Amino acid sequence: MSKTDLDTFRADTRVWLEENCPEEMRTPITGDTDVCWGGRNFEFSSDAQKVWLERMSAKGWTVPTWPTEYGGAGLTRVEEKVLLGEMRRIGARSPLTSFGIWMLGPALLKFGNDEQKAEHLPKIARGEIRWCQGYSEPNAGSDLAALATKAEDKGDHWIVNGQKVWTSYADKADWIFCLVRTDNTQGKHYGISFVLFDMETPGVEARPIKLISGRSPFCETFFEDVKVLKKNLVGEENKGWTIAKYLLTHEREGIGAGNSSMRPLHEIAAMSLGLDDADRLSDPMLRAKIAEAEIDEWAFGLTMSRKLAESKAGQSMGADSSMLKYYGTELNKRKFELMMDSAGHDGLEWESERSKDGKLARGWLRTKANSIEGGTSEIQLNIISKHILQLPGA
Amino acid sequence: MALVLNEDEVMLRDTAEGFFADKASVKALRKLRDERDETGFDRALWSEMADMGFAGIAIGEDHGGVDMGFQAAGLLAEQMGRNLTASPFLSTAILAATVLREAGSDDQKNTWLPKIASGETVMAVALDEGPKHNPAGIETTAEKSGNGFRLNGSKAMVVDGHAADQLIVAAKTDDGLAFFLVDPKAKGVEIERTIMVDAHNSARIDLDNVEVDGDALIGDSNAEAALHKMLAAGRGIVAAELLGAGGEAFRSTVEYIKERKQFGVAVGSFQALQHRSSHLYSELEIARSAVLGALTALDAGDPKADRYCSMAKSKLGDVAKLAALEGVQMHGGVGMTDEYDIGLFLKRIRVLQELLGDAAYHQNEHAKAHSF
Numbered sequence: 001m002s003k004t005d006l007d008t009f010r011a012d013t014r015v016w017l018e019e020n021c022p023e024e025m026r027t028p029i030t031g032d033t034d035v036c037w038g039g040r041n042f043e044f045s046s047d048a049q050k051v052w053l054e055r056m057s058a059k060g061w062t063v064p065t066w067p068t069e070y071g072g073a074g075l076t077r078v079e080e081k082v083l084l085g086e087m088r089r090i091g092a093r094s095p096l097t098s099f100g101i102w103m104l105g106p107a108l109l110k111f112g113n114d115e116q117k118a119e120h121l122p123k124i125a126r127g128e129i130r131w132c133q134g135y136s137e138p139n140a141g142s143d144l145a146a147l148a149t150k151a152e153d154k155g156d157h158w159i160v161n162g163q164k165v166w167t168s169y170a171d172k173a174d175w176i177f178c179l180v181r182t183d184n185t186q187g188k189h190y191g192i193s194f195v196l197f198d199m200e201t202p203g204v205e206a207r208p209i210k211l212i213s214g215r216s217p218f219c220e221t222f223f224e225d226v227k228v229l230k231k232n233l234v235g236e237e238n239k240g241w242t243i244a245k246y247l248l249t250h251e252r253e254g255i256g257a258g259n260s261s262m263r264p265l266h267e268i269a270a271m272s273l274g275l276d277d278a279d280r281l282s283d284p285m286l287r288a289k290i291a292e293a294e295i296d297e298w299a300f301g302l303t304m305s306r307k308l309a310e311s312k313a314g315q316s317m318g319a320d321s322s323m324l325k326y327y328g329t330e331l332n333k334r335k336f337e338l339m340m341d342s343a344g345h346d347g348l349e350w351e352s353e354r355s356k357d358g359k360l361a362r363g364w365l366r367t368k369a370n371s372i373e374g375g376t377s378e379i380q381l382n383i384i385s386k387h388i389l390q391l392p393g394a
Numbered sequence: 395m396a397l398v399l400n401e402d403e404v405m406l407r408d409t410a411e412g413f414f415a416d417k418a419s420v421k422a423l424r425k426l427r428d429e430r431d432e433t434g435f436d437r438a439l440w441s442e443m444a445d446m447g448f449a450g451i452a453i454g455e456d457h458g459g460v461d462m463g464f465q466a467a468g469l470l471a472e473q474m475g476r477n478l479t480a481s482p483f484l485s486t487a488i489l490a491a492t493v494l495r496e497a498g499s500d501d502q503k504n505t506w507l508p509k510i511a512s513g514e515t516v517m518a519v520a521l522d523e524g525p526k527h528n529p530a531g532i533e534t535t536a537e538k539s540g541n542g543f544r545l546n547g548s549k550a551m552v553v554d555g556h557a558a559d560q561l562i563v564a565a566k567t568d569d570g571l572a573f574f575l576v577d578p579k580a581k582g583v584e585i586e587r588t589i590m591v592d593a594h595n596s597a598r599i600d601l602d603n604v605e606v607d608g609d610a611l612i613g614d615s616n617a618e619a620a621l622h623k624m625l626a627a628g629r630g631i632v633a634a635e636l637l638g639a640g641g642e643a644f645r646s647t648v649e650y651i652k653e654r655k656q657f658g659v660a661v662g663s664f665q666a667l668q669h670r671s672s673h674l675y676s677e678l679e680i681a682r683s684a685v686l687g688a689l690t691a692l693d694a695g696d697p698k699a700d701r702y703c704s705m706a707k708s709k710l711g712d713v714a715k716l717a718a719l720e721g722v723q724m725h726g727g728v729g730m731t732d733e734y735d736i737g738l739f740l741k742r743i744r745v746l747q748e749l750l751g752d753a754a755y756h757q758n759e760h761a762k763a764h765s766f
Contacts, residue, residue, distance in 0.1 A: 266764050270765075270766050279766075280762075280766065281766045287761055287766065288754070288758075290766070291758070291761045292712075292753075292757050294764075295684075295705045295709055295760055296709070298684070298687075298705055299680045299684040299687070300683075302686070302687040303679055303680050303683040305683075306397035309397055309398045310398055320679070323675065323676045326672075326676055327676045381669040381673065382665075382669075384672035384676070385668035385669070385671060388672075388675060389648055389668075389671055389675060390652075391648070391651070391652065391660075391662040391663065391668050392652060392662055393659070394663070394668055
C-alpha cells in the first residue's frame with residue numbers, strides 16, 4: 001500500500017471512528033465491567049458498549065487482520081497500526097477482548113481446517129462465543145506436557161475424563177480449547193491432542209478459585225465422561241503439542257505487553273507523596289527506583305516494537321517471545337511494587353469507596369500471577385538458555 | 395521509528411565487523427598498552443578509518459563527510475566496543491564534529507570538518523572538570539580580552555586530550571556556555587596524559603590565562619544548543635559502544651561456560667549460571683532497543699532525542715556493567731588474569747559507563763525532565 005493510500009485509509013478511519021464511536025466508549029477503562037468479553041451470557045454494562053461492539057464487528061475491526069470471510073477486515077499490519085493509532089487518538093476502548101481473538105483465533109487460522117475456521121472464527125469476531133483455555137492441570141503446571149486428562153477413542157468421538165486448573169473465566173466461557181491425552185504409550189510430548197468443545201456438554205463443571213486478590217478469575221474445571229466429537233480435533237491427533245506451543249508463544253507476547261495505558265509511575269507517586277522544595281519527589285530513594293523503572297519501561301516498549309517489526313520482516317520471533325514474557329511480567333510486578341510503595345497506607349485499603357474497593361491492592365496482587373501463568377519466569381529463562389544461548393543440558 | 399536496520403546499515407555493520415576484528419582487535423589494544431604507545435591509538439588505522447568514511451560519518455558531504463547519521467555511527471561504535479578499539483572516533487568524529495557542525499561559522503566548518511573527515515586532524519573536546527560528569531557545573535571561564543578571550547580553568551577526563559592536534563574547550567562567557575578552539579601548544583595550556591584503567595586515552599588539561607583570538611570562538615558566545623546536541627550524540631554513541639562491549643563480554647562468557655568443565659560437566663549446564671545468562675540476554679536485548687531508539691530519534695530530529703539518548707546511556711551503563719561483572723564471575727579464577735580478555739572488558743565498561751554521565755546521573759536527569 002502506497003503512502004497516499006495509507007493516508008486515505010487514515011483519513012477515512014478517522015471520520016468513521018468520529019461518527020461511530022459512542023462518547024461513553026471514549027473514556028478510560030476503570031474496572032473489569034468496562035471490558036467487553038462477549039459470549040452467550042455476557043451482560044453489556046451499557047447500550048454504548050453493545051452498539052460499539054456491533055459497529056466495530058460489522059466493519060471487521062474487532063479482528064482487523066483476519067480475512068474478511070472469517071469476520072475480519074483483511075487489513076495489513078501497517079493498516080492495523082493506523083487503525084489502533086486512530087482509536088488511541090480519541091481514547092476509544094477496545095470493542096472486544098477475548099481469548100478467542102488473542103489465542104484460539106491465530107491457532108485456528110494456522111492449524112484449523114476450513115470447516116472449523118468457518119464455524120468458529122466469525123463467532124469470535126462478533127463476540128458471540130466466549131472461549132477459555134484448558135491447559136494446566138494439578139500435576140502439569142510448568143511441566144505442561146505431563147498433562148493427563150484422558151480422551152478415550154470411541155470411533156467418531158472421544159470420552160474425556162480429567163481435571164484442568166487455572167482455567168481463566170471457565171465459569172463464564174461458552175467453549176473451551178483443551179489439551180487432552182489421546183496416547184500415553186510414547187514420550188510425553190507425543191499423544192497430546194488439541195480439541196474444542198462446548199462448556200455446556202454434560203459432564204463439564206467449572207468451579208471458581210478464590211485468589212489472594214479476593215477475586216476469582218480462574219477456575220478448576222472438571223470433566224466426567226465428556227463427549228467430544230472428532231470433527232472438533234484441531235490439527236492431527238496426538239500432535240497437539242505443536243499447536244500448544246504455538247499458542248503459548250502468542251499468549252506470552254500478550255502477557256509481556258502488560259498495561260501500557262496506565263498513568264506514569266512518577267505521576268502516581270507525586271500525587272501521593274508530593275514534591276520537596278527542589279520539585280523532587282519527597283522520597284529520594286523511591287524517586288531513583290521510579291526513574292530506573294520508567295527508563296526500563298521505555299526500552300521494553302521499544303523492544304516489543306522491534307521484535308514485532310523483525311518478525312514482520314519475515315524473521316521469526318521464536319524463543320524471543322520468552323524473553324519478552326519474562327522481562328515484561330517482571331517489569332510489571334516491579335511497577336506495581338513501586339505503586340504500592342508510592343501509595344503507602346492508602347494503597348493498603350481493601351474495602352472502601354476511597355480506594356475503589358482496594359483497586360490498587362487487588363491489582364498489585366493480580367500481577368503476582370504474571371510471572372507464573374503462561375509459563376513461569378524460570379521456564380522462560382530455561383527456554384532462552386536452551387533455544388537461544390544453546391547452553392548444554394538446558 | 396526504524397528499529398530494524400535497513401540494507402545500507404546492514405552492509406555498513408558487516409563491513410565494520412570485519413574491519414575492526416581484523417585491524418583493531420583486543421590484541422591491538424594490548425600492544426598499544428604494553429608498548430606504552432605515546433599516542434595511545436594507531437594513526438595509520440585512523441587514516442584507514444577515514445578512507446572508509448568512518449571519520450566523516452556524521453559530517454555533511456559538502457565538507458567531505460559521508461553523512462550517514464548517528465544510527466550508522468552507532469553501528470561503528472558497537473563494533474569498536476566489541477573489539478575495545480582505540481581510536482579518536484568519539485573525540486573527533488562525534489564530539490568535535492558535532493560541535494563544529496552545530497555551532498561553527500562557515501569558515502570554521504570549511505576549515506575543520508574536511509580535516510576531521512580526512513583523518514588529518516585529531517580533536518579533543520575538553521568539557522568535564524570534576525570527578526563526575528557535570529556539564530551544568532562548568533567553572534572554566536572565558537573573559538573578553540582585546541579582540542579575543544582569556545581562558546582559565548582545569549579540565550579532566552578529556553578523551554584523547556594529549557594526542558589531539560586541536561582542542562575544543564567548553565567555557566563560561568557572560569552570555570552562557572561556549573566552545574573555543576585552542577591550540578594545545580598555546581602558552582598557558584598544560585596537558586597531562588592520564589593513563590587510565592582501560593588503557594584508552596584521557597588527559598587533564600590546565601588552562602592558565604590562555605589567550606585566544608576572537609575567531610577561536612565557535613559560533614556564538616552562547617552555544618547551549620550545540621552543547622546539548624553534542625551531549626546527546628556523545629551519549630548515544632557511547633551507549634552504542636557499551637552495547638558492543640557488553641555484548642561481547644556476554645558472548646565470550648557464554649562461550650566459556652560451554653567449554654569449562656567442573657564436576658565432569660560443562661559449568662554452563664548448571665541452572666544457576668543458565669538463568670543468570672538468560673537474564674543478561676534479555677537485558678542486552680532491551681538495551682539494544684534503547685540504543686536504536688535513541689539514535690534513530692537523533693537522526694530524525696525528534697525533539698525528545700536528547701531525552702532518549704540520556705535514557706539509553708543510563709540503561710546501557712547498567713546493563714553493560716552487569717555483563718562485565720557476570721562475565722568475570724562466570725569465568726572464575728581465569729577471569730582475574732590479565733591473559734583473559736574479560737578483565738579488559740570490565741575495565742573498558744567501567745570507563746564508558748562513567749563517560750558523559752553514569753546510570754544514576756541519567757536517572758536523575760530523567761526525573762528532573764519529568765518534574766519529579
